[in-house]
Amino acid sequence: MSKDSSADEPNVSRMIFRVAIVSRLSVLVLIVFWRYLLSPYDTSASLNPSCLLDSTNQSSVESVLWPRVRVAVEDSIVWDSVYFVRIAQCGYEYEQTYAFLPLLPVCINVLSQTVFAPLVPLIGYRAVLGLSGYILNNVAFLFAAHYFHRLSIIILKDTKAALHASFLFCFNPASIFYSSIYSESLYALFSLGGIYHLLSSSNNIAMLLFALSGSARSNGVLNAGYFCFRAMHQAYDAIFQRKNIILAVEVLIVGAVRSLCVFAPFIAFQVYGYFNICHGHLPDEMEPWCKKRLPLLYDYIQSHYWGVGFLRYFQLKQLPNFLLASPILSLALHSILHYTKLRPDIVFSLGFRAPYEEKHAAAVLYCLKTGQRQKEAQISNNISSKFLLEDHTIRRRKQKSKEETRDSFGNLIPSGNGAYVTVKTGCTSILVLPFILHLGFMAATAFFVMHVQVATRFLSANPPLYWFASQLMVSPGISKRWGYLIWAYSAAYILLGSLLFSNFYPFT
Numbered sequence: 055m056s057k058d059s060s061a062d063e064p065n066v067s068r069m070i071f072r073v074a075i076v077s078r079l080s081v082l083v084l085i086v087f088w089r090y091l092l093s094p095y096d097t098s099a100s101l102n103p104s105c106l107l108d109s110t111n112q113s114s115v116e117s118v119l120w121p122r123v124r125v126a127v128e129d130s131i132v133w134d135s136v137y138f139v140r141i142a143q144c145g146y147e148y149e150q151t152y153a154f155l156p157l158l159p160v161c162i163n164v165l166s167q168t169v170f171a172p173l174v175p176l177i178g179y180r181a182v183l184g185l186s187g188y189i190l191n192n193v194a195f196l197f198a199a200h201y202f203h204r205l206s207i208i209i210l211k212d213t214k215a216a217l218h219a220s221f222l223f224c225f226n227p228a229s230i231f232y233s234s235i236y237s238e239s240l241y242a243l244f245s246l247g248g249i250y251h252l253l254s255s256s257n258n259i260a261m262l263l264f265a266l267s268g269s270a271r272s273n274g275v276l277n278a279g280y281f282c283f284r285a286m287h288q289a290y291d292a293i294f295q296r297k298n299i300i301l302a303v304e305v306l307i308v309g310a311v312r313s314l315c316v317f318a319p320f321i322a323f324q325v326y327g328y329f330n331i332c333h334g335h336l337p338d339e340m341e342p343w344c345k346k347r348l349p350l351l352y353d354y355i356q357s358h359y360w361g362v363g364f365l366r367y368f369q370l371k372q373l374p375n376f377l378l379a380s381p382i383l384s385l386a387l388h389s390i391l392h393y394t395k396l397r398p399d400i401v402f403s404l405g406f407r408a409p410y411e412e413k414h415a416a417a418v419l420y421c422l423k424t425g426q427r428q429k430e431a432q433i434s435n436n437i438s439s440k441f442l443l444e445d446h447t448i449r450r451r452k453q454k455s456k457e458e459t460r461d462s463f464g465n466l467i468p469s470g471n472g473a474y475v476t477v478k479t480g481c482t483s484i485l486v487l488p489f490i491l492h493l494g495f496m497a498a499t500a501f502f503v504m505h506v507q508v509a510t511r512f513l514s515a516n517p518p519l520y521w522f523a524s525q526l527m528v529s530p531g532i533s534k535r536w537g538y539l540i541w542a543y544s545a546a547y548i549l550l551g552s553l554l555f556s557n558f559y560p561f562t
Contacts (some may be wrong), residue, residue: 066213067200070220074199078192078223079231084552089130094558102128102180105144118178128182130188132558139183149341155320156287157269158237163188171268187235194239199224199383201246202517207252209489210521218524219517222540227382227547228514228562230555235561241271242515245277249393249517252280253418253485261312271320272352273512276492278316283404283488285309287413290406296422298505305422320352328353364503375507378502378562379541380517382510386497389522396482405487416485459546471484481518481525489518510547510562 131139134154141151141159165180165186170314173182202223206216231238248263261281268272285306294304322496328351330345343354356362367375394401400408405420413420500509513519526536553562 056268063397066217066300069217070199070224073221073226074196077229078233079196081548081552082188082192083229084231084549085130085556088553089126089436092553094129094132095283096209103522106147107145118181119176124177124181127177127184130244130556131180131184131235135184135187138187138235138237139180140502141148141185142183142187142200143164143180146327148329149331149351150355152323152331152351152357155237155269157266158187158190158235158240158325159320160236161190161240165190167520174251177314184235188233191235191239192233194243197226197244198232198239198246198515201243201250202520205253205517206521207248208250210524211487212480214362215480215521215524215528218527219394219520222523222544223522225541225544226514226520227544228551229548230551230561231511232554236511237270238511238514241267241274242335243245244270245274245515246517248277249280252284255311255418259534262314264316264320264330268316269323272320273496275317275320276495278313279492280488281309281312283491284419285313288422291421301422324351355458358524360505362504367504367506369393371472372506375505377508379509381547382513383497384515385519385523386493386516389518390490390497393486393518394492397484397487400484400552402489404491405484408484412484419485421490472530481521486518486521493518507560507562532551 099483137151137154138158139162140147141154142162143154146152162183166174166182170182170186170189173185177185199220203216204221206219207213210216210219226232228238232242233239233366244267246261248260248267251262252265263275264280267277273274285308288305288309290357292298292305328349332340332349333350335344337345341354343349343351363369376431408420424531496513496516497509500506502511504512523536523540527540551561553559
């Protein structure tokens with residue numbers, strides 16, 4: 055590793071932070087600009103009736119020193135932000151509010167009663183709640199962008215492609231939701247952070263972050279799939295390479311326990327909702343879902359109040375929403391098909407038919423490294439710096455790739471006959487496979503089950519979208535055309551989102 059690479063890493067990290075800050079400030083400025091220029095479609099955003107059960111609720115007519123600031127902040131609380139702020143203020147009062155998981159409201163409530171409590175006499179309690187949500191989510195996005203870049207370095211092993219992907223993430227088409235009082239920023243932070251620590255062999259930290267992602271958004275529980283994926287492959291390695299069934303069982307048990315821990319916050323919240331709504335009532339007084347063998351509150355709310363279900367959104371009147379979601383779904387489909395076309399054996403075998411040498415190159419997900427785990431953990435803590443090299447250094451390594459290949463920890467990979475093998479890197483790496491599987495499941499869910507217009511923000515934290523987009527942008531011959539198209543798409547959705555969403559018009 056050259057001295058320049060270690061010196062460049064802090065500079066690149068600071069650059070990502072600066073770009074992320076610029077992106078958030080740009081979105082916030084657009085929100086203020088459009089709110090000032092246009093009248094909102096729905097003026098009910100500032101309504102704030104007293105909490106049902108809390109006698110200490112702050113009065114909605116309390117006098118404040120800065121009434122204009124209060125009105126400006128409260129009027130910006132629109133769409134789902136109303137639910138998050140209301141829950142932070144009053145708790146879960148109604149059945150449908152249980153569709154919104156507790157992490158964001160809890161964080162908002164804590165900030166409003168600690169860090170920003172001195173502002174209550176100035177702008178009022180509800181405005182402080184809103185301000186807490188804005189600051190929390192925008193700061194969370196900065197760290198999410200940081201994790202995204204470090205993760206991209208590990209996966210792509212290409213400084214230029216990782217930078218392009220990180221810039222695209224900072225200005226992603228769902229940016230309005232990452233700067234508003236929505237759970238996207240916290241979900242992205244804990245999901246991307248969890249994956250980064252998983253690939254860095256920090257399993258307990260990864261498990262904690264994945265669990266937090268599941269308490270921010272329901273799809274956060276899908277991150278347990280990364281532990282399941284790794285456990286299956288490590289068990290396969292234990293059986294067929296090490297001939298050790300006991301070790302395979304141990305690996306599967308550990309993977310199952312970690313996956314269960316990821317699910318635990320979501321399950322606990324469902325139990326909390328069941329006891330609040332169903333427990334202590336007579337059978338004829340209970341809601342229908344309370345009487346089911348598996349009383350899953352979240353599924354009932356999504357179906358009953360929002361009409362979510364398989365093919366239920368396939369109606370002619372919803373065609374504009376399908377068109378609104380078509381760019382992100384097209385990009386997701388292209389990413390999946392591109393990877394499948396290049397690595398069909400890997401995709402259709404879920405990686406089990408991959409060459410052992412390539413699995414060794416991605417040992418953190420595919421192979422057991424008993425006896426070397428402490429060494430690997432120490433090496434992987436500095437993994438990003440190993441690949442933050444000057445472009446000429448990367449080119450020299452590519453020229454030598456036929457003679458020697460290094461694994462994800464920088465070690466040479468021997469083939470069976472003692473020579474060195476070539477292992478695919480970048481967007482075709484075997485490390486990308488679990489991300490592709492994750493993206494495919496989420497894209498199919500968004501298209502067939504959910505309100506399709508939410509696909510833009512639902513898929514916005516999936517790294518393969520930006521990795522493949524960046525690959526299109528840096529590929530010779532087509533980079534300029536695709537670069538303009540991708541940036542135009544992101545810019546258009548940022549402008550459209552800040553205009554429509556902030557003025558209480560429907561947008562994704």
